[in-house]
Amino acid sequence: xxxxxxxAEMTANLSKxxxxxxxxxxKVVAKDVNVFYGEKQALFDVSIDIVxxxxxxxxxxxxxxxxxFLRCINRMNDTIEGCVVKGGISLDGDDIYAPxxxxxxxxxxxxxxxxxxxxxxxxxxENVSYGxxxxxxxxxxxxxxxxxxxSLKRAGLWEEVKDRLNEPGTGLSGGQQQRLCIARxxxxxxxxxxxxxxxxxxxxxxxxRIEELIDELRANFTIIIVTHSMQQAARVSQxxxxxxxxxxxxxxxxxxxxxxxxxxxxxxxxTGRFG
Ligand SMILES: Nc1ncnc2c1ncn2[C@@H]1O[C@H](COP(=O)(O)OP(=O)(O)OP(=O)(O)O)[C@@H](O)[C@H]1O
Ligand SMILES: [Mg+2]
Numbered sequence: 001x002x003x004x005x006x007x008a009e010m011t012a013n014l015s016k017x018x019x020x021x022x023x024x025x026x027k028v029v030a031k032d033v034n035v036f037y038g039e040k041q042a043l044f045d046v047s048i049d050i051v052x053x054x055x056x057x058x059x060x061x062x063x064x065x066x067x068x069f070l071r072c073i074n075r076m077n078d079t080i081e082g083c084v085v086k087g088g089i090s091l092d093g094d095d096i097y098a099p100x101x102x103x104x105x106x107x108x109x110x111x112x113x114x115x116x117x118x119x120x121x122x123x124x125x126e127n128v129s130y131g132x133x134x135x136x137x138x139x140x141x142x143x144x145x146x147x148x149x150x151s152l153k154r155a156g157l158w159e160e161v162k163d164r165l166n167e168p169g170t171g172l173s174g175g176q177q178q179r180l181c182i183a184r185x186x187x188x189x190x191x192x193x194x195x196x197x198x199x200x201x202x203x204x205x206x207x208x209r210i211e212e213l214i215d216e217l218r219a220n221f222t223i224i225i226v227t228h229s230m231q232q233a234a235r236v237s238q239x240x241x242x243x244x245x246x247x248x249x250x251x252x253x254x255x256x257x258x259x260x261x262x263x264x265x266x267x268x269x270x271t272g273r274f275g
Contacts, residue, residue, distance in 0.1 A: 027052035027192060027222040028073055033087035035068050035077065042068045046087075046248045048241060050192075055214060055223045057233035057254065060243035061274060066226045069243070070194050073224070074110035075103050091192070108135050111185035115197040117177035119169030119184070124161050127169040127180055128152060131188040147187055155183035156213050175206025182213065186221070193217070195225040199232065211236050230270055234258050242266045 026049035035043040043065045050056050058066045068077065075096060077083045089096050096106055108131070119127050128148045131137075138144035148165070152158040157179040161172070169180050178198060185193055195214075199207040214223060214236045227233050233240050233254065240257040242250045242265070250263045261267045268274055 024051045024054075026050065027092065028224075029088075029090045030069075030072070031088045033069070033072055033085065033089060035065070035072065035086070036084045037080070038082045042246055043072075044246045048248055048251055050222060050224060051239060052191075052222045053218055053220065054239060055218050055225060055237040057237035057240045058224065058226045058243060059228075059230065059233050059240060059269070060249075061269065062228075064243040065246045066243055067196050069248075070112075070196055070224060070226055073192065073194055074107050074112055076107075076112065078103065108188045109190055110192040110194060111188065111190035113178070113181050113185050113193065113195045113198045116201050117174055117181050119172070119177050119180050121168065121170055123166045124152075124169050124172070124180060125165040128183050128187045131184060135188055137188060151183040151187040152180075154186055154217070155179045156209065156216075157183055173206070175202050175209060178202060178206070178210060179213065182210070182217075186217070190221065192222045192224070195223065197226050197228065200228065207232075230258065242269060244269070 028050035030046055030048050030050075033043055033046040034041065046065075046069055058070065060066055071077045071080075072085050072089055073091075073096075077085055085097065091106070091109060095101070120130065122130075125148055128151050129138075129144050132144060132147045138147055149158060149162075152161060157176060160176060161180075169177065172180060178201075182193075182198075199210050202210065211232065214225065217223060218238075225233075225236060237254045239251065240254045241248055242257065242261070242263070244265050250257065250261060250266045252262070257266060258270055261270060
């Protein structure tokens with residue numbers, strides 16, 4: 001290869017990587033996060049950038065701190081007695097642990113979907129309208145109706161429930177309930193959605209539906225999903241973070257993590273040697 005073609009190739013590669021970097025805007029930035037439950041330390045110096053409008057999967061053996069770290073991002077650990085979070089986490093550059101920060105507002109910006117679908121014991125309509133109502137996002141009934149309809153549509157549930165909006169959310173199937181919880185989460189227009197094993201209580205068909213939905217939602221939201229399923233992480237995420245014993249061992253493009261991990265612990269986990 002002569003100098004000219006080499007430099008052309010290098011320029012092409014460089015601009016490709018710059019393109020990637022520019023596209024990969026960090027939405028959530030964590031720096032040296034340490035979490036303690038009383039005396040016990042659950043996370044050690046976790047630093048990570050979460051890229052906006054993409055799906056990041058958190059994987060790792062049970063007890064390695066995935067849920068603990070997820071809960072740091074919307075300050076849900078505040079509700080756990082004896083839990084202390086140290087280090088810094090920012091959302092679009094705003095320090096989410098700043099004393100002046102309004103936690104209720106933060107949780108509207110960073111929504112959460114849990115392992116077990118947990119609709120309120122209220123109607124389908126009220127499950128979705130509650131958040132927008134308490135956050136004052138609608139100016140009247142018509143606007144609220146619109147938010148409910150568009151949220152249910154985006155969650156892929158509208159067609160199934162449009163004629164029974166006043167029936168209890170708890171009367172839906174498990175997969176429908178989880179889509180209702182996703183509709184409830186997106187109704188307040190969050191920027192980030194945290195999902196802690198959202199499919200583990202669902203059958204394969206309902207799981208496939210949620211995975212499709214996650215893929216659609218990433219056009220507009222930054223999504224972090226904790227999963228025990230490597231297949232799921234590979235199917236839905238663009239980036240994967242592997243945690244082990246409270247340490248973030250490795251973060252990379254999902255394909256790289258699953259085909260060419262750089263750490264032996266990651267390799268052992270993805271090949272099923274432990275976990
Ligand atoms: N409320 C709590 N009080 C005390 N210790 C806790 C609490 N929640 C979690 N822990 C401990 O912190 C560590 C990390 O737990 P965490 O739930 O974050 O793990 P995880 O990776 O989500 O596991 P799993 O895959 O089983 O959900 C574990 O040792 C756990 O026992
Ligand atoms: Mg967990």
